[in-house]
Amino acid sequence: MYLFHSTREMLIEFLPKNGHLAEIGTAEGDFADHILKTAQPSHLHLIDPWEHQAVDQYKTDSNNVTQEEANRRYESVCNRFKDETDKGVVTIHRNYSTEAVKYFGDQQFDWIYVDGMHTEQAVAEDLRCFAPKVKPGGFICGHDYTNHAAAQRMKFGVIEAVNTFVRETSFEFIALTLEPFPTYVLSAEPNSALCQEFLTYATHGLDIALAIDGFEDKNFSQTMAEFSDGKRKLISKLS
Template sequence: MLFLDITREQLLPLMPKGGRCAEIGVASGAFSQKIRESVAPSRLHLIDPWVHQADTAYAADENNLAQAEQDARFRNVTAMFAPQVADGSVVIHRAFSADAARDIPDGSLTFVYIDGDHTTDVVRADLETYSRKIEDAGFILGHDYANHPGARAQNMGVIEAVNAFVMDTDFDFVFLTRETWPTYVLARPGNAHLASVMGALLMMSVKMTEVTGFPHTTRFSQSIVRLGDTVRVLPRFEPVAR
């Protein structure tokens, strides 16, 4: 795995252009717009139920807004992408990810970006379901691979779900961005697009750190460091305790 000193916004343009993609967890649509601008997909599936969830498991989730605010977000996203919806390049699914998957053929996506429900069980279910939706040379990307106190306070289980998925399947963990809320990238062995992505990273002179045995024998964690009035989140890679 390569630990990349870039943001998810800088990572996006390295993905294959003109393909079909999906974003799970649209919220206000800000990152959806970045996807559209960066990779010019022929079709972009935007998936979000825009519904308040009363379950206590989601009480601390910052995006679990009141229903009126969820409805307003849906209206705003619909208006934002109205021209693309009209020409068919954007499809908005107001649905949970498992339900929206029924409308997306297996093997049809260039990549999926998973940023919806962050609990361990749902992230794992999204990984399993949407791994079938991407083509052989496709990518799975996802947000919030984090376990600092802010992530734990929101009951996030992304790290646990992604690690278990990689160890149980043939997917490789290929990239992780160096951010407070990192983005991970998974791909199948022999992915035909990886060489061009690596070439682009080298052309950009991106600082990269190779982490071996990840996540099988090496794990990632984050800690908070206070330097005066400044708070920093520091990443750490450590061998798995045996």
């Protein structure tokens, strides 16, 4: 597994182009827009209920917006991707991931991006439901593998869910971006030509790469250091 000193925007430049893709959790469509421009998918499914959820564990998540705001976001995503939906490149699913998954065939996606509800249970469910929908050798990527104070306030359980998923399935940790809200990349065929190609291009194209064995069994934590000159810096720690 490689820690990449990069952003998710840079990382997806190295994932397969022209693929069949899905983003779970779209919100205002900012990252979906980036995926469209960078990965040039043959088809991109955007899945989000755009619904306020009165769930205890999800109360403090800044993306659990009021129903009025959720409706506004949905309308704005429909407008934003109107050309692509008209052309049949984008399909918008206003639905929960565990419902929407029923509309997809097995081994359909080249890669998916998991960024829906961030509690441990919700991420675990998304990984479990969508893994069979990914082609053999395809990638599962996802956002917010972090536990800094802001993530704890929002009750994120992404680290726990992803680590358990990697321990219990054939998927392995391939890469993680080092940034305030890191993106992870998993593959069930880490030695495939496709995965090796991804790693070669990413390692070549990014500044610093650090290889780590057995990452899912280590403790990864992020904290915000505050300096006397007022500067703040995110510190990532592995122990």
